[in-house]
Amino acid sequence: xxxxxxxxxxxxxxxxxxxxxxxxxxxxxxxxxxxxxxxxxxxxxxxxxxxxxxxxxxxxxxxxxxxxxxxxxxxxxxxxxxxxxxxxxxxxxxxxxxxxxxxxxxxxxxxxxxxxxxxxxxxxxxxxxxxxxxxxxxxxxxxxxxxxxxxxxxxxxxxxxxxxxxxxxxxxxxxxxxxxxxxxxxxxxxxxxxxxxxxxxxxxxxxxxxxxxxxxxxxxxxxxxxxxxxxxxxxxxxxxxxxxxxxxxxxxxxxxxxxxxxxxxxxxxxxxxxxxxxxxxxxxxxxxxxxxxxxxxxxxxxxxxxxxxxxxxxxxxxxxxxxxxxxxxxxxxxxxxxxxxxxxxxxxxxxxxxxxxxxxxxxxxxxxxxxxxxxxxxxxxxxxxxxxxxxxxxxxxxxxxxxxxxxxxxxxxxxxxxxxxxxxxxxxxxxxxxxxxxxxxxxxxxxxxxxxxxxxxxxx
Numbered sequence: 001x002x003x004x005x006x007x008x009x010x011x012x013x014x015x016x017x018x019x020x021x022x023x024x025x026x027x028x029x030x031x032x033x034x035x036x037x038x039x040x041x042x043x044x045x046x047x048x049x050x051x052x053x054x055x056x057x058x059x060x061x062x063x064x065x066x067x068x069x070x071x072x073x074x075x076x077x078x079x080x081x082x083x084x085x086x087x088x089x090x091x092x093x094x095x096x097x098x099x100x101x102x103x104x105x106x107x108x109x110x111x112x113x114x115x116x117x118x119x120x121x122x123x124x125x126x127x128x129x130x131x132x133x134x135x136x137x138x139x140x141x142x143x144x145x146x147x148x149x150x151x152x153x154x155x156x157x158x159x160x161x162x163x164x165x166x167x168x169x170x171x172x173x174x175x176x177x178x179x180x181x182x183x184x185x186x187x188x189x190x191x192x193x194x195x196x197x198x199x200x201x202x203x204x205x206x207x208x209x210x211x212x213x214x215x216x217x218x219x220x221x222x223x224x225x226x227x228x229x230x231x232x233x234x235x236x237x238x239x240x241x242x243x244x245x246x247x248x249x250x251x252x253x254x255x256x257x258x259x260x261x262x263x264x265x266x267x268x269x270x271x272x273x274x275x276x277x278x279x280x281x282x283x284x285x286x287x288x289x290x291x292x293x294x295x296x297x298x299x300x301x302x303x304x305x306x307x308x309x310x311x312x313x314x315x316x317x318x319x320x321x322x323x324x325x326x327x328x329x330x331x332x333x334x335x336x337x338x339x340x341x342x343x344x345x346x347x348x349x350x351x352x353x354x355x356x357x358x359x360x361x362x363x364x365x366x367x368x369x370x371x372x373x374x375x376x377x378x379x380x381x382x383x384x385x386x387x388x389x390x391x392x393x394x395x396x397x398x399x400x401x402x403x404x405x406x407x408x409x410x411x412x413x414x415x416x417x418x419x420x421x422x423x424x425x426x427x428x429x430x431x432x433x434x435x436x437x438x439x440x441x442x443x444x445x446x447x448x449x450x451x452x453x454x455x456x457x458x459x460x
Contacts, residue, residue, distance in 0.1 A: 002072045002095035004105035006032050010071035012102075014038035015085045017057055018047045019076060024143050024155035025102055030055055031157045039065050039085060063088035070094055074102045077171065100173035103143070103165065107178045110141065111161035112299055115177050117208060118185025118221075119201075120342050121288045122166045124280060124319050125185060128292035129164055130156075132309030136301045138162045146336075147317045162299065167208065169201065170194060174208050181217045181298065182209065183291045187226045190339050193368035193397065202226040212236040219294045221287070222247040239298070241290035249290045251276070254283055260320075260349040262286040266293065273303060278310055281320045282349040318451060320346055324458045329438030330359075332454040338365040338447035340376035346443065347383040356439030358383075361428050361453050363390040363446035364405055371403040378411035386435075387412050387419040388428050393448030425453050432457060 004012075012029055014022050017038025023046045030036045030053050039058045040047055047057045058065050066073070066088040073089040076099045080086075089096060097105065107113040116126045123146040131150055133140040140162035144154050167174035167182070170191045187205050189198045206229060209218055214235045220227065222240025231238055241249040251264040260281035266273040278289055289310060296306050318336040325331050333350065337343045343362075350358055362381060364370040370377065370392055381387050389405040405421050412419035422428045432453070436442055444454040 001101065002097055002105070004029075004072075004102070004109065006109040009033040009035070011035040011037070011069055013066065013070045013073045013085075013089075015061060015073060015075040015079050015083065016040060017050060017055075018042070018044050019078075019099075020046070020154055021099055021103075021143075021145075022074070022076060023047075023050055025074070025099065025106065026050060026055060027053060027155050028106060028141060028143075028157050037065075037070070061085050066092060066094065068092065072097055074099060098173075098176065100176040104176040104178045107163060107165070110163035111180065113163045113165075113179045114181045114183070114295055114299075115165055115167035115174065115179035115208075116183045116185070116291075117167040117169065117174055117205065118183070119169070119188035119190050120339060120345075121185045121284065122168070123336075124285060125183065125288040125292055126164060126166050127319075128280070128289055128310060128313050129295055131313040132292060132296045132301060132306050133162055133164065133299070135309035135312060136296075136305040138299075138301070140164055146319070149314075150312070169204050169208070172204050172207070175204075175211065177208070177211060179212065179216065181219065181295060182212055183295060184209065184218065184220045184230060185288060185291060186221050186224055186341075187230065188339065188341055189373070190369065192372040193366065202229050206230045206232070209234055217298055219291050219298075221291075239294050241294055242287065247290075249294045251286045251290055254286050256281075256283070256349070256352055258353060260353045266290075268297075276307065276310065279312075279314050282345055284345040320349065323444075323454050326432075326436065326442075326457055327460075328433070328436050328440075330356075330432075330436040330440040330442050332458060333441065333443045334451045334454055335443055335445045336447055337445050339369070340373055340380040343377070343380040343445065344383065346445070347380065350441055350443055351383060354439075354441040356437065356441065357385040359386045359388065359432070359436055359440060359442045360384045361388045361390065361432065361442065361444045361450060363448045363450035364392045364408060365447040366395050367392055367397050367399060367403050370405075370408065374403070374408060374411060377408055378415055381408075381412050381419070382415040382417040384417060387417060388431060389419065389421045389423075390425060390428060390446070390448075390450060390453075391423050393446060393450075395448070425450075425456075428453055429457055433460075 018040035139158040142156040143165040216236040223242035250267040409421040
């Protein structure tokens with residue numbers, strides 16, 4: 001495999017450079033002195049930023065874009081095998097790397113590379129650790145899966161040995177990573193269009209954990225069911241976090257304020273280390289913060305800066321994000337949750353801060369996930385007083401007629417909760433305008449584009 005060496009910058013060409021992850025990698029390499037070029041199918045705000053950095057972006061993907069002075073070509077799974085650039089690179093014998101492989105290669109150039117993994121909570125936990133490292137003036141390089149105000153986007157290029165990135169299990173892409181420190185937040189059933197079930201997912205996380213070197217560190221949820229499965233046979237150091245008393249990093253006496261933000265007593269190896277207060281919502285984020293604290297402590301950051309960073313962290317966009325108040329007096333929150341575990345956690349917070357009725361406008365994400373976890377979705381959403389269902393967001397899939405949001409509405413109704421299938425956003429907006437009232441709380445929820453429902457209502 002082609003090795004990326006920051007001491008020997010070369011020419012890297014990205015096919016699909018305008019993607020959020022690809023553009024971030026291109027920006028890192030450009031600022032490290034590499035010659036970076038790329039192609040995409042259309043101009044965007046992202047490509048404008050890349051162009052401003054001196055990166056040549058070509059808005060057509062043809063074989064002529066590939067020249068002999070290119071040392072390596074990077075591509076994503078979205079690039080088809082018959083893509084002209086990809087075919088030309090193969091014809092010329094130019095080394096190829098996937099996006100994940102390039103990210104893994106970049107990690108080897110940092111002494112302290114941290115990979116944040118887990119079925120849920122990656123973006124928020126990466127945000128927490130980012131704020132802590134910024135508060136400690138470590139000048140880190142950051143790659144995050146959401147837009148974070150603290151770094152004005154999803155990428156930050158620093159000038160130090162610290163590198164933090166999210167590590168996604170989908171298609172086993174994190175197996176290409178080379179971290180010094182890894183966090184495993186949880187292991188749950190998801191991405192069932194790729195994995196056969198929870199056992200294969202647990203195996204994937206176990207393989208990821210084995211990527212750590214002997215002098216590396218795994219920070220892992222000590223309360224999760226698959227702890228032993230994931231950690232068996234590891235030669236690196238292991239630190240556990242969670243609410244159970246046996247964990248190295250533990251939260252006790254957790255309380256939530258009027259906004260749902262937790263405070264707790266931090267316990268490290270049985271010794272109380274004072275209070276921790278968060279500006280992110282829910283007890284699940286108390287759990288996430290423990291992993292960020294453990295990572296920061298083992299990167300040499302003191303507790304004062306850890307507390308400071310956590311207080312500055314309000315999470316990334318679309319993570320229980322307050323959007324405003326409707327003319328009716330209904331508060332609007334938007335949340336990215338698209339898995340039953342995430343939904344249950346977010347709705348538990350919402351219930352604690354709701355004076356009136358709790359409404360959820362939910363857009364299921366992918367047909368396979370909705371079908372496989374239909375009962376779990378219905379259980380989680382039944383925590384609301386009212387559920388308004390949009391059509392399923394297909395993402396990478398096609399509608400085969402095997403499942404629809406109507407099926408989910410029926411399941412929720414059978415559990416005694418009011419659920420209405422409305423399908424399109426316009427119908428949902430009209431329903432909300434007619435029925436939501438003062439002191440109610442509306443959550444627009446899902447990984448698709450359901451966020452526009454609340455935004456449109458707030459503009460009226």
